[in-house]
Amino acid sequence: MEKTYNPHEVEEKWIKYWEENGIYKFDPNSDKPIFSIDTPPRYASGDLHMGHAKNYTEFEVVARYKRMRGYNVFFPNGFDDNGLPTEKMVEKKYGKSKRDFDRKEFIELCKKEAEEVIKRMKETFIRIGFSCDWDYYYHTIDDYCQKQAQRSFIDLYNKGQVYRAEEPVIWCTYHQTALAQAEVEDKKRTTKLNYIYFTLEDGSKIEIATTRPELLPSCVGIFVNPRDERYKHLVGKKARVPLFNFEVPIMEDEAVDMEFGTGIVMICTFGDTQDIEWWKKHNLPMKISIKEDGTLNELAGKYEGLKLEEARKRIIEDLEKEGLLVKQEPLEQTVGVCWRCGTPVEFIPTKQWFIKALDHKEKLLELGDKINWYPEYYKVRYVDWVKNLKWDWIISRQRYFGVPFPVWYCNKCGKIRLAKEEELPVDPRFTTPEEKCECGGEFVGEQDVMDTWMTSSLTPQIATKWKDDPEFFSKMFPMSLRPQAHDIIRTWAFYTILKAYLHNNSIPWKDIMISGYVYVGKGIAMSSSKGIGTNPKEIVDKYGADVLRYWATSATLGEDLIYREQDVIRGKKVLTKLWNIARFINSHISGYEPKSKPELRTVDKWILSKLSKVIKQATEYMEKYEINKEKKVVENFLINVFADFYLEMVKYRLYKEEKDEAALYTLYTVLEAVLKLLAPHIPFITEEIYNTIYKKGSIHKSSWPELDMEDEGVEMVGDKAIEFISEVRKFKSKNHMSMGAPIKSVVIWSKVELGDALEDIKNTVRAEEISFLEGEDKVEVTK
Numbered sequence: 001m002e003k004t005y006n007p008h009e010v011e012e013k014w015i016k017y018w019e020e021n022g023i024y025k026f027d028p029n030s031d032k033p034i035f036s037i038d039t040p041p042r043y044a045s046g047d048l049h050m051g052h053a054k055n056y057t058e059f060e061v062v063a064r065y066k067r068m069r070g071y072n073v074f075f076p077n078g079f080d081d082n083g084l085p086t087e088k089m090v091e092k093k094y095g096k097s098k099r100d101f102d103r104k105e106f107i108e109l110c111k112k113e114a115e116e117v118i119k120r121m122k123e124t125f126i127r128i129g130f131s132c133d134w135d136y137y138y139h140t141i142d143d144y145c146q147k148q149a150q151r152s153f154i155d156l157y158n159k160g161q162v163y164r165a166e167e168p169v170i171w172c173t174y175h176q177t178a179l180a181q182a183e184v185e186d187k188k189r190t191t192k193l194n195y196i197y198f199t200l201e202d203g204s205k206i207e208i209a210t211t212r213p214e215l216l217p218s219c220v221g222i223f224v225n226p227r228d229e230r231y232k233h234l235v236g237k238k239a240r241v242p243l244f245n246f247e248v249p250i251m252e253d254e255a256v257d258m259e260f261g262t263g264i265v266m267i268c269t270f271g272d273t274q275d276i277e278w279w280k281k282h283n284l285p286m287k288i289s290i291k292e293d294g295t296l297n298e299l300a301g302k303y304e305g306l307k308l309e310e311a312r313k314r315i316i317e318d319l320e321k322e323g324l325l326v327k328q329e330p331l332e333q334t335v336g337v338c339w340r341c342g343t344p345v346e347f348i349p350t351k352q353w354f355i356k357a358l359d360h361k362e363k364l365l366e367l368g369d370k371i372n373w374y375p376e377y378y379k380v381r382y383v384d385w386v387k388n389l390k391w392d393w394i395i396s397r398q399r400y401f402g403v404p405f406p407v408w409y410c411n412k413c414g415k416i417r418l419a420k421e422e423e424l425p426v427d428p429r430f431t432t433p434e435e436k437c438e439c440g441g442e443f444v445g446e447q448d449v450m451d452t453w454m455t456s457s458l459t460p461q462i463a464t465k466w467k468d469d470p471e472f473f474s475k476m477f478p479m480s481l482r483p484q485a486h487d488i489i490r491t492w493a494f495y496t497i498l499k500a501y502l503h504n505n506s507i508p509w510k511d512i513m514i515s516g517y518v519y520v521g522k523g524i525a526m527s528s529s530k531g532i533g534t535n536p537k538e539i540v541d542k543y544g545a546d547v548l549r550y551w552a553t554s555a556t557l558g559e560d561l562i563y564r565e566q567d568v569i570r571g572k573k574v575l576t577k578l579w580n581i582a583r584f585i586n587s588h589i590s591g592y593e594p595k596s597k598p599e600l601r602t603v604d605k606w607i608l609s610k611l612s613k614v615i616k617q618a619t620e621y622m623e624k625y626e627i628n629k630e631k632k633v634v635e636n637f638l639i640n641v642f643a644d645f646y647l648e649m650v651k652y653r654l655y656k657e658e659k660d661e662a663a664l665y666t667l668y669t670v671l672e673a674v675l676k677l678l679a680p681h682i683p684f685i686t687e688e689i690y691n692t693i694y695k696k697g698s699i700h701k702s703s704w705p706e707l708d709m710e711d712e713g714v715e716m717v718g719d720k721a722i723e724f725i726s727e728v729r730k731f732k733s734k735n736h737m738s739m740g741a742p743i744k745s746v747v748i749w750s751k752v753e754l755g756d757a758l759e760d761i762k763n764t765v766r767a768e769e770i771s772f773l774e775g776e777d778k779v780e781v782t783k
């Protein structure tokens with residue numbers, strides 16, 4: 001073994017070896033138990049950063065562990081290139097909006113750009129030792145995934161679980177598309193509450209407080225609370241809207257908050273969900289003044305064409321000029337914003353497709369209970385989300401790059417024509433069925449595309465070939481594990497559970513493992529679309545993939561981690577230590593192969609008992625996906641017990657003319673187990689050492705260590721021995737002696753009979769003489 005470990009050379013070598021020998025391939029014909037992973041398909045919107053490196057490595061370690069535990073591991077990988085993130089990446093790169101492109105040209109451009117990004121990400125995955133099986137690769141815009149998403153739609157349509165309706169929907173004016181409730185985040189902000197005058201028919205004035213005067217052209221009514229004595233006389237009258245000069249009725253509704261503002265509110269179509277409720281309940285007209293791009297339309301008169309913010313400013317100025325603005329007050333409020341761009345959402349009525357979710361709340365909660373959540377506390381997020389669900393899932397998106405709806409409408413009678421199975425995947429935007437409608441009308445394709453979650457909610461069905469290979473599907477579904485980040489519980493986890501219920505009446509997976517985020521500083525998470533974060537390749541180039549991975553598995557499951565390069569370097573130290581230990585052992589056991597277990601000394605039994613416990617604990621942690629704790633237990637054993645004490649205690653036996661077989665056996669056994677326990681975390685260096693010393697093929701095809709040598713009696717003696725060694729070491733350092741310096745004599749008092757360990761103490765501390773007396777623990781050293 002080389003004096004210093006060269007990660008770059010070694011890692012490249014093993015990547016090639018693993019690939020050429022199909023080390024990580026799933027075997028569809030094996031009868032071993034299956035462990036399957038529903039790998040998150042990464043967005044094709046930019047390069048990977050350290051946050052991905054962490055989250056992907058966390059469950060990649062699980063895949064390696066399960067292989068060693070004898071599972072036939074099914075570990076596909078995919079990319080999510082369909083949808084908004086890709087479109088936005090392309091729009092940003094070319095500096096223009098999708099609407100300024102030809103639709104087909106834009107779609108091609110998205111495909112091309114996504115491909116480039118995927119190529120780079122794939123390289124990074126391979127370079128960091130991501131052991132997925134690329135035979136099961138998919139990306140969400142490929143023909144197969146489009147087919148699955150369209151099958152999903154058709155299945156739900158046939159089951160009566162999708163419907164089309166014209167409703168005010170949540171709208172992002174930046175992305176110019178409808179959004180699902182799950183895509184809206186709450187944001188706190190301070191705004192101004194404007195008290196403005198409306199005029200009654202008799203010329204008297206009433207005051208109304210509003211945060212959104214730019215919606216005045218959309219005002220369709222005024223409400224007061226029926227219990228509000230102050231305003232009883234107003235009900236049934238009409239008021240004139242300031243600046244816009246049209247009349248609206250004054251009505252009553254119990255939902256009016258008498259404490260807010262003046263207790264008189266205006267309803268506009270649509271400022272918020274309350275407006276939508278009142279509009280429905282009181283059957284009010286619809287006056288829409290906000291366009292899809294967030295500017296005002298002709299209803300706004302002289303404010304037409306202005307962006308909302310600008311219009312608000314100008315309208316307030318004009319109100320003030322005309323003496324119609326009574327006062328302004330600062331107001332803390334919570335607004336819903338688009339989760340991707342932070343733009344406050346609007347409500348715009350459009351014709352959209354919905355999947356029924358509200359009907360299934362009970363069932364969804366029940367399914368949530370059947371899944372094992374790791375860590376358990378994240379289940380609450382799912383439960384709260386389901387309980388507070390207010391909308392069905394809107395799946396239409398007014399975008400270009402996505403999976404098209406497999407739907408045409410008759411231009412005469414409106415009849416719906418669904419795509420047939422043999423037509424899938426289909427793009428009704430560019431193709432028309434050959435036949436005409438029964439009524440003689442032409443079929444016109446749906447122009448919207450489906451929400452990207454419509455496809456990614458199917459990753460378990462995509463991976464297991466639902467409707468494509470029934471035999472494979474029945475063997476593979478539900479999957480074993482869904483790993484994912486905590487911020488997409490209400491989207492990805494929720495939608496996947498909903499789909500598995502509606503399509504398969506099942507849970508999608510048995511376990512869900514939730515990971516945290518990586519922050520670069522306080523409150524700033526790494527994000528590829530925002531260009532924040534270190535590319536893992538940088539770290540790999542500097543230190544190698546094992547060092548990166550060592551860092552990546554240091555977070556507690558479910559918790560966030562702050563990224564600092566000095567933490568990454570820690571892994572390098574551990575690797576060096578491991579390399580040096582292995583080199584030392586190799587220099588002594590080279591050529592040795594244990595035939596049967598030799599007669600062991602107490603210290604040998606002691607370290608093997610400790611190892612047995614470490615294996616047991618490590619296995620328990622791995623089973624709970626607590627991989628950082630597993631690593632800590634093993635690292636602590638390796639450095640603070642095995643290297644610091646056992647290796648020192650055993651040295652004298654190795655330098656004898658005739659090597660001590662018990663020592664060789666123990667070193668051989670412990671190192672092999674430790675390598676295996678660390679192999680999931682640092683697959684390269686462990687593979688290199690394992691192949692050099694053990695020559696039993698790939699460590700990643702070996703089995704997880706097992707050892708049943710726990711012995712409390714032996715441990716008590718061994719622990720005492722190292723206590724006394726530490727005492728002598730302290731003595732030496734106090735007397736400015738080197739640790740290897742010889743000493744004249746040691747006298748030990750103890751109530752624990754040390755037996756043959758006394759000899760090991762003597763040789764470890766290099767004492768010429770040692771004696772043992774029964775008594776309270778004490779050590780006396782003579783220089």
Ligand SMILES: [Zn+2]
Nearest residue numbers: 172175338341
């Ligand atoms: Zn947006």
Ligand SMILES: [Zn+2]
Nearest residue numbers: 410413437439
């Ligand atoms: Zn027709």
